[in-house]
Amino acid sequence: MGKIKKKFSEGSSRTYTTRNRALRKLQVSLADFRRLCILKGIYPVEPRSQKKANRGSSKPTTFYYAKDIQLLLSEPLIAKFREHKIFLRKLQRALGKDDLTRAKGLEARRPEYTLDHLVIERYPAFVDALRDLDDALCMVFLFATMPTVSKVNNEIVEDCKRLSTEFMHYVIHSHSLRKVFLSIKGIYYQAEIQGQSITWIVPYQFSQNVPLDVDFKVMATFLQFYRTLLGFVNYRLYTTSNLSYPPKVDQSMDDSAAGLGSLRIEAKRVEDLIKGVQSSDTTSVPEVTMSKQMKQRMDTLGSKIKKIVAADTTTPAYESVGSGEADGDVDDETRQSGNLLFGKQVFFLSREVPRYSLEFVVRAFGGRLGWDQTSGGGSPYAENDRAITVQISDRPVQGHQFLDRIYVQPQWVYDSINARRLLDVEDYLIGQPLPAHLSPFVEYEEGDYVPEAASKLAAAAGFEGEVTNLKPEDRDQSEDEDEDAEEAADIDGASADEDAPDSDEEDEEDEDAIAEKQHQKQLLAERAGVSFSEYQQKQGAKPKPKAVAGKKRTKAEVEEEERQKIAISMLSKKKRKVVNRTQADAYKKAKDVNTLKTRKAQATAKPVKSAKGKKN
Template identity: 90%
Template sequence: MGRIKKKFTEGSSRTYTTRNRALRKLQVSLSDFRRLCILKGIYPVEPRSQKKANRGSSKPTTFYYAKDIQLLLSEPLIDKFREHKVFLRKLQRALGKDDLTRAKGLEARRPEYTLDHLVIERYPTFVDALHDLDDALCMVFLFATMPAVDQVNNEAVEDCKRLSTEFMHYVIHSHSLRKVFLSIKGIYYQAEIQGQSITWIVPYQFSQNVPLDVDFKVMSTFLRFYRTLLGFVNYRLYTMSNLTYPPKVDQLMDDSAAGLGSLRIESRRVEDLIKGVQSTDSDDTNAPEVAMSKQMKQRMDTLGSKIKKIVAATAEDTISSVPAYEAVGSSGEADIDDDARQTNSLLFAKQVFFLSREVPRYSLEFVIRAFGGRLGWDQTSGGGSPYAENDNSITVQISDRPVQGHQFLNRIYVQPQWVYDSINARRLLEVDDYLIGQPPPAHLSPFVEYAEGDYVPEAASKLAAAAGFEGEVTNLKPEDRDQAEDEEEDEEDVADIDGASADEDALDSDDEEEEEDEDAIAEKQHQKQLLAERAGVSFSEYQQKQGAKPKAGKAAAGKKRSKAEVEEEERQKIAISMLSKKKRKVVNRTQADADKKAKDVNTFKTRKAQAAAKSKKKN
């Protein structure tokens, strides 16, 4: 006789666990459990069968992996949370007895905890941390612009401002910025750091009203982990670039609203590194194996001069390899090589900008300096400007007003969009379309990739033609989508199957037809095909005699199709009908998406033609 198995000891009931069972196992409150899951990166899961996972109960609940809950048992943060609860209980008791001396002593010994071990645990390599940095940057930049209210801690806001400014300085120093897009939500940036594309959004610096329906407790938990993560990343990036971290803050410049200029980014001196090594070795003079010989000391003394010579030679090679850009008002034929990152970073290397008081200085200063440009700004925008408005070295002044009163003859006046469009186009665009007082061209998103059949705006076609693109405009960028691979596989399956014609109703992807049993529909189609063969006519003629309606969008109105086209269409239909149910749904869904896409493109073209006709009538 075999061994009797107990219920709920294997299968889904053992793989998954409910939230209530997890709380009882960990002996923590619901709020602490949420904090633990956020900090450890544990999220709810959806089992295939909730009834089996919930041990026969069909009551809706939240499930987690049992292994994740088992991992939380050894988390040291649970002990820290319990210590904090004991501290709050003692503090409340002391305040209830008006024992202020004991309350002050307890407050001085408030238990604190760090999240350093969680960053190392969740991101074993630095590339993993960079790959998951998008959400952290978005959260940190969001709270950096938040006002100090009851729901938001002032210390957290100041820390977010410091971390965001340090990261922006590294992007400027490494010239790793690639794309910028101004949207309604905010300003999107994309930087490439160690082969990883990092995209984040920065809100506009307007006065914000803190919403009351947002759970700031959950957001503060995420923010605390993201602050720790970004601190680790900034430290690693600065040390890899031989920069001192944290950078020094010039208090006078910071008080005068100097922005990015308030931080002093300095390189670590070789002499300091050598002194640190020598001081470390001198502490262990008793150990004979660590004692430094005279020859080694001489080499260490001459190391600084040799490194300086290497750095100077490298700088000369870098300057000599910089390509010459044309003037701002040129035809814009100076293209930038995609493979040369150094060329991309020196887009504004020969330009000196001046920012008027009405333009967004916090964004323009970042992007211009990230591409090698120099700039000054109006005194009302903040102190610390290296250039005055009447400086003769200024070549471009950025203004966003209808009319520019006083103008200097030795510079060009453009709108701020010229800077962003030039960055996305990776070349200096013509300034004729961005002059003061005239509507600029459409600001296109650099994150959109146009595939074959997509609607391409006129501005994108002009940029492609100016960049020397040859070929169809609809293929501006290669299609890199997972859906394309699925479509190719479905087309291959369809091409390998031959047979008679099928009913057109099986090709529809409407919601009502998806609910019907497709096996029964296929049987009806087969019966109709047999009737058409018995009558000795093609299936399309048999449908017309029966009064079947042709599918919309397949046959063009007023245009007679050839016999070959009709036979090809019927062959594809019967091939689709002979596929499996799963593949047939994929083909129908793909065809429906293609039809919708074509309809949208035709709508855009019609609107464009109507707008052009109206403008001609007005002229």
């Protein structure tokens, strides 16, 4: 006789655990458990059988992996949370007794904790942190534009502004911005950093009303971890680019609303690098035991670093906009590359355009710019400067114009970035109706609806693909049979007896589907106010959509059609369903494309002028 196993000792009941059991095991409150799960990156899971995972109970509940809960037992943050609760009780007791001296002493000894170990634990490699940076940037940029209210602390908002500005400065310095899209929700940006595509959204800088139905406690917990993560990422990006971190803030420029120009990004000096290497080596290896060869290498390190810095001409020298020398040392060949699209342009921003976005994208692509004094201080170019080549304005009428520059609307900048070339300015002149602002994140496939503007951009860029041919016409019988042949060619011919064990289930599914269709037809007949037999007769009298007259097919095409039909009939029932489902999806896709074409034709059609009647 085998050993009797204890109930619920293996299987799903041991792999998963409920939230209530996790709270009893960790001896924490529900709020602290949520904070721990958010900070540690532990999320609820859905077991295959909830009844087995819940030890025979069918009551709906939240499940977690038992190993994740076991991992939380050794988390030092639990002790920090308990210390903070004890501190709050002592502080409340002191304030209740009006003991202000004790309350001040407790406030000075407030327990604090950091999340540095969690960042290292969750992201052992720097590439992992870059892959997971999208949500962090969205959250930080959101709180950077939030107003200071009771639910949002002023220190948190200022820290988010600092972190977001530092990241934008690195994107400008590395010229890693790739795509920009203006949507209703905000402005989408995509940058490519160390081979990783990072996409985030920045809200428009409008006055915001803080909603009352948002749980800011949960968002604050996420933001606490994201701020720590972004601080680590910014430090690593700056140090690998030989930039000093944190960047210095020019307080006078910041007070005058200089924006990105208030930060001073400086490269590390060669002397500082040598001192850092020497200090690290002397602390680890005594000077007495240092060999002569090591001393010689240290003596020549300064000259080698100077040679490397002098030879590195691909990375332009970076300074603040306020100095007016942001890209002055960059050669013309580097400016003509894709990352320096505006390398030869000097922009001037009128006061009505979004300066916070245009300054970022223009400088990220190597351009220089100035702005109106009412938009903020620190502008290196005045409006009457002769070096300005392009002025961005969003007013249909200009009070005065300079003949040596081009006046365009802001969309020209964003569309040129997405097209990776300077577009023709005729469609973007002041007062002209703007073309469609297409999303650069959409990739068109064969059969998709391609807007006319996308086809024009692809043709202007010299694309020799099938963009202009991605316009499926009306579906006729020959096209249906061609698609059937393509689908059937990719599927191995198998007999219908291969899936015999599943035939009963498939028959039940077919019967259910037929019954559902019959019920729908009866409802339609009842809605039309006729009997079901009359409704069927009317439906049968209607011409089928596939009976569209087309060109006469050749004998070879007819034989190929028959051969493909025979090949499909030899497939198993399950594989025939796959082929039919694929054909139905293709038909629905073509139908949607044709619907969009019809709507476009109706929208662009000129209205017919009706004849005016004579008055009696």
